[in-house]
Structure formats: structure tokens, C-alpha cells
Amino acid sequence: MAGYQLFLPKLYRHVELGHRNHIKQLEQGFHRNLYLKETVRQALLALPRLTHLDFQYCELTSTYSSTSATIASAAVLSEANAAKTALTCHAPNLTSLNLLWTDFSADAIRQLFSFAPNLNRVVLGANHNRKPMANDTALQLLTANCLHVKDLSISLQQVKETSLCQVIQMYGAQLQHLSIRCEGNDTLWAISQYTKQLRQLVLRCSNYTGGYHSVLHVLQDCRALQHLEMVSWPLHDVPSIVLDQIRYKAAANIVTVSSTVTAASSNNASTSFIEGIKRTVALDKQDLQEIRKLCLY
Numbered sequence: 001m002a003g004y005q006l007f008l009p010k011l012y013r014h015v016e017l018g019h020r021n022h023i024k025q026l027e028q029g030f031h032r033n034l035y036l037k038e039t040v041r042q043a044l045l046a047l048p049r050l051t052h053l054d055f056q057y058c059e060l061t062s063t064y065s066s067t068s069a070t071i072a073s074a075a076v077l078s079e080a081n082a083a084k085t086a087l088t089c090h091a092p093n094l095t096s097l098n099l100l101w102t103d104f105s106a107d108a109i110r111q112l113f114s115f116a117p118n119l120n121r122v123v124l125g126a127n128h129n130r131k132p133m134a135n136d137t138a139l140q141l142l143t144a145n146c147l148h149v150k151d152l153s154i155s156l157q158q159v160k161e162t163s164l165c166q167v168i169q170m171y172g173a174q175l176q177h178l179s180i181r182c183e184g185n186d187t188l189w190a191i192s193q194y195t196k197q198l199r200q201l202v203l204r205c206s207n208y209t210g211g212y213h214s215v216l217h218v219l220q221d222c223r224a225l226q227h228l229e230m231v232s233w234p235l236h237d238v239p240s241i242v243l244d245q246i247r248y249k250a251a252a253n254i255v256t257v258s259s260t261v262t263a264a265s266s267n268n269a270s271t272s273f274i275e276g277i278k279r280t281v282a283l284d285k286q287d288l289q290e291i292r293k294l295c296l297y
Helices: 002-011 020-032 034-044 066-077 082-088 106-114 134-145 161-174 185-194 215-221 240-255 263-279 285-295
Strands: 052-056 096-100 121-124 151-154 177-182 200-205 227-231 280-283
Touching: 002 034, 020 034, 106 134, 121 134, 134 161, 151 161, 161 177, 161 185, 177 185, 185 215, 215 227, 215 285, 240 280, 240 285, 280 285
Parallel strands: 052 096, 096 121, 121 151, 151 177, 177 200, 200 227
Antiparallel strands: 227 280
């Protein structure tokens, strides 16, 4: 028992629970072993010092409802202003959040964002979208609680284009990296209007069918852009000048290949290049500069 008590605090400095039965076993241990419960409680005191938080294949639930939280807040605030900071800023050092295949209720995501107001990097990956409108609500709560986001990736399904555009408008002036679905003209317009300092942009085509606001407007207005990826973009929606630059770059690469390459392998390279365009078009800083020289100045 003495050895157990000696090593238990060190064991719980790093805990990774990858299966539900492991979590259930830990919960059962709390009821049977008060020393274990106290050790974990002490370990959790370090949570306010967290800088990175990663949830994968989880379902977030709130520890209290909105109503009870409001009542509790009113009671605390009536006693001391200092308690307000403790209540609303439980993880002040948390700057990076990653959610992947993680569902949440409105109360849960509200609580999470309110506890981490200093986030500057947020990745909202795809989830099962089990709660109606929860993904749209999450974007609204993100902009309401976390004002310092500079690196943003949104892959949430069934999100209204208006919600995406509101997020772009909110963070646009400070965004350095943006990865987002392109639902239509409004998305491209919002990016071109509000993200003037953007350096890296990943656009995943979802519902774009062409229109007045095209990728060229983004290239023209976002002069700080150094990297652009167009993912799953139909060829007919890719600006011709972008395709020309990609073809020119690919042709230059083929010229530099050793003369020992056979004709058959050259044909394979061309085929692979065409297939690659259908999936993703990637432009680096030099590509973007060449495109601007040709048509934007």
C-alpha cells in the first residue's frame, strides 16, 4: 500500500484513456478508493495551465445547465467580483483547441468556449452532427467568447453559409490561416473583403457552381496570401489562369527530369497530373506572384 501511494501521483501526471471501459473503470475506482479520487483531483488542478486541448471521437456534455449556470453566476457575482474571473476563465492559458469527430450540445460547447477565451488556434473538425443546429450554434459561441483567433479550420457539416461568413467577418482582420468549405459566392466574397492579412488559405469546394465572386477576387484582394489550396474543386470552376500556372509548373518539372525516363513513364506523369488537378490545386508564393503579374496588376 505504501508503494501504491508513493507512485500513484507520478502515474497520473500523464493519463490517456482511449476506451470507454477504461473511463468506467476509473469512475468506479473513485467510489472505492478515496486516495485515488484525491490524487486525480490534485492532478486536475493543473488544468488551468493547459495550453493545448485535443478531443477526438468524444461527445462533450455540460457539467451544468444554462439555467443553473446563470443562477450560480448571479450568486457568486453578488459576493465578489474576483469570483467572476474564476468562473469565466478556467483555462486562461489555453491557446489551441482541436475537435475531431466530437459532438456536443449547445451548453457543452458554450461552457468550453467560455472557459478558454484566449484561444488563437481552433480546429473544428467533422463530427456526427447529432444535435440539430449545434454546429451553427458552435460558430456563434466561438465568435462571442474567443476574440483572438488567428488560425481557424472549420470542417463541420451542415453549417449555413451565413454562419461561415459571419465567422470570416468577425476574425477576418486578424486571420493568418483559414481552412474552410466554400459553399458559394458569399463565402468567396467574405474572404476577399475581410481577410486582407491572410497568409494561408485552404478552400474545400462544397457547393460552388461559379458566379461573379471567384477565386480571382480572393487573389486580387488578399495580397498577403502565400499559399492557396483548392480541394475537391471541379475543373470548370477553377480559373483558367490558375490552371495555366499549374500546367506551366508541371511542364517545367517534366523538362528537368533525366533523359533516361521512358515515354511510358512520362505519360503516367501527365495522367497523374491531370488527376491531381481534379482533386486539389495547390499554389505557393511564387505561383501566386506569377498569376498576379499576368492578370491582376
